[in-house]
Amino acid sequence: DIQMTQSPSTLSAFVGDRVTITCRASQSINSWLAWFQQKPGKAPSLLIYKASSLESGVPSRFSGSGSGTEFTLTISSLQPDDFATYYCQQYKSYSRTFGQGTKVEIK
Amino acid sequence: QVQLQQWGAGLLKPSEALSLTCAVSGGSFSGYYWSWIRQSPGKGLEWIGEIHHSGTITYDPSLKSRVTISVDTSKNQFSLKLSSVTAADTAVYYCTRGGLQRPHVNWGQGTLVTVSS
Numbered sequence: 001d002i003q004m005t006q007s008p009s010t011l012s013a014f015v016g017d018r019v020t021i022t023c024r025a026s027q028s029i030n031s032w033l034a035w036f037q038q039k040p041g042k043a044p045s046l047l048i049y050k051a052s053s054l055e056s057g058v059p060s061r062f063s064g065s066g067s068g069t070e071f072t073l074t075i076s077s078l079q080p081d082d083f084a085t086y087y088c089q090q091y092k093s094y095s096r097t098f099g100q101g102t103k104v105e106i107k
Numbered sequence: 108q109v110q111l112q113q114w115g116a117g118l119l120k121p122s123e124a125l126s127l128t129c130a131v132s133g134g135s136f137s138g139y140y141w142s143w144i145r146q147s148p149g150k151g152l153e154w155i156g157e158i159h160h161s162g163t164i165t166y167d168p169s170l171k172s173r174v175t176i177s178v179d180t181s182k183n184q185f186s187l188k189l190s191s192v193t194a195a196d197t198a199v200y201y202c203t204r205g206g207l208q209r210p211h212v213n214w215g216q217g218t219l220v221t222v223s224s
Contacts, residue, residue: 001168034210036152043201043214044152050208087152091210094165096142096154 129202
């Protein structure tokens with residue numbers, strides 16, 4: 001199985017901050033990586049696919065980068081609506097795996 | 108607009124079988140991957156498995172011996188069965204639709220399944 005490791009587990013930031021979340025794969029997944037946002041009590045929603053492609057309707061302050069084993073999700077200017085938990089998922093292998101999540105909290 | 112509506116029993120006893128169904132409306136059933144994902148209380152997301160409309164099925168190795176995902180294209184529905192449940196299977200279960208490039212674009216509302224004696 002491909003293991004996905006996110007860091008940090010929790011992140012405290014101010015509105016307006018630039019925020020970066022990292023996701024590392026235990027082996028190369030090329031660009032087969034997606035990022036999801038989940039708010040409490042809600043289903044997750046797709047933000048980024050193929051490592052850097054922005055899903056339709058997602059604000060442009062979200063961006064993704066990376067390939068191989070190291071990936072980042074960046075929020076250029078954190079907004080109140082962005083406080084949530086973020087997950088990466090690899091979909092290169094037939095057994096898809098998620099990272100453990102990063103909770104973005106208000107500082 | 109694609110909608111996924113899911114349902115199934117919410118309270119099970121240990122050793123019983125979990126059964127959930129997800130109905131798709133407003134969109135095509137063919138050409139997509141249909142997945143089940145779960146989330147234990149206060150925990151992260153766990154991918155259970157998926158079925159492609161062509162019939163290809165893959166499961167998470169840790170659950171493979173207990174999981175069956177099937178599809179009924181005539182009803183635009185797909186289903187999850189998980190046998191011999193334990194308390195560790197208590198979770199919110201989600202059904203999703205996605206493509207090869209864009210996974211899990213659409214989500215069901217989630218179903219809380221509690222396993223308790």
